[in-house]
Amino acid sequence: MGSLSTAASSGARLTLELWHPNCWTLEVTMGAPGGLLAHTVYNATDGRVKGHFTVYGSSIDEIESLIEETRASPLTESVVVMQRRTGYTDPGSLLGYATRELFVEYDPVNTISDALASRGFIQDGPVRVSDGIEHWSVFVSDTDRERLHERLDKVAETQDAEITVTKITTRTNASTSEPVRLSLLSPRQREVFELACEHGYYSWPREVTTRELAEKAGISKTTLLEHLRKSEAKLLGPAIERMSTRG
Template sequence: MGTTEGGVRLTLDIWHPDCWGIQATEATDAGLLVHREHRTTDETVKSHCTVFGESNEQVDAFIEHVDASQLTHVVTEAESRRGSSHVWGAPGNTSRELFVEFEPCYSIGDALVTAGFINEAPVRVVDGEEHWPVFVEDDRAGITERLDRVGERLDADISVRRITESDQLGGTVSNRRQRLTTRQREVFDLACERNYYAWPREVTTRELAEELDISKTTMLEHLRKAEAKLLARDD
């Protein structure tokens, strides 16, 4: 893998501590697909997921484990899917949709986004390991440096499973930052610069809002919309 002009797609195999999804898939026979994550006004993260398995008992055991975990706040099964035996497109014989709310430090997503990795498909979590399909614009040395920073920050083990070079990519993924409004880009860039996504966090939302001369609520709304645009899939 040499220098690229359009970017590179990678599949990353990741383990990191204090992750409710990793712990639940280690403790049960079910797996997890993470579709989207967004930050709430309370500065927690809410994740939209599908849990899947070969039986209802496996799925039930997973949900019970996550609900009892000290790493999660609220676990809610999607009302429209409750009682359904399968979610379309999910692996296994049975699956259900969940919304899980937790603290940002219990996900590696923020660190990957800050390091320039854009998630472009559901994250698969099985057997205590996450599999992230991501896009990044950099060469081999730069990608290695970025991954090392993420690994050191969160004490994570990260390996590259698959690489697709830039000449095999469409142009839409690399342009996601262009979807941001000027204000959203300003807020997101300042948050990254001030290590808002670091753990422990080095700046509060109130301090960011004061620096931008806007209310805390407005700052969080700009940040939430920026994150949603950067993390959204290209269908």
């Protein structure tokens, strides 16, 4: 893990347009006037995907319709409309839309975020979903464009996805290339989290056991899980905190 600081010193940001089958966000937004912002999505230890989303539209009726479509989708397991938190800057006020925040749980077999993460592409900002297309901003610690396209081709092949790169920006300064969400983690939490991504811990099915990952990190299994859970809580942010208070 000594190469972490070197990897963080250079990298690339990519903007992607993406479609993949059996995705509830794509299905509910297809032809809909509104859309979704996926803030944070991750595989939890209970085997389900947990995600914090903002649903937006030009009217209350539009967003209520999207929420009902989300609840009715056979691809979602749980949909909770969250209360606005004090001091929260509503993304809708910036976009000029009415909004609601959602906490959604669903099956990881129908996600593509793990496939991207397992190839080193880390979500770097909210994913916008509109008219059946996902718009991703991702960070990767590689600047070779040929290798980047090869890695994305592998994701597309394994997920039966369609991926279009609309922009690539390379950076060499760690302070400007570091993903905003990863900057929330302590150096040790980030090191363990990136090791987990590298070895497929967040893939489905997992490519490494907790014990094997702890051995690679040189720490106990208990310490490893503590680092990962704290990292996941920071990455998911206020959404998971509000859900925990709901029991």
